[in-house]
Amino acid sequence: MEAAGMDETSHQVIRIMEAKINQPPKLLNKYAGNKSYCIFRVPESLVRINKKDYQPRIISICPYHHGKDHLKMMQEHKWRFYYKKIT
Numbered sequence: 001m002e003a004a005g006m007d008e009t010s011h012q013v014i015r016i017m018e019a020k021i022n023q024p025p026k027l028l029n030k031y032a033g034n035k036s037y038c039i040f041r042v043p044e045s046l047v048r049i050n051k052k053d054y055q056p057r058i059i060s061i062c063p064y065h066h067g068k069d070h071l072k073m074m075q076e077h078k079w080r081f082y083y084k085k086i087t
Contacts, residue, residue: 021084041064042054056068056071057070058071058074059071059074059075059078060074060075
């Protein structure tokens with residue numbers, strides 16, 4: 001990744017970031033991402049006990065909360081990450 005006007009320190013930081021991005025996860029369960037797994041909706045009986053514990057605060061990874069205003073910023077990032085993953 002080259003950009004005009006960047007000093008060597010900036011290039012080094014970018015190389016470190018790219019290495020970390022491309023490094024396989026170490027802490028993820030070996031079954032994470034397996035096609036036989038899915039995300040289920042939390043039963044309403046549990047949500048009623050403490051609703052805020054079951055509401056996403058930063059990012060939504062399923063369609064249940066898609067489009068909520070407080071999650072829109074991360075939605076933009078998800079598209080960037082997805083593009084980087086497939087290219």
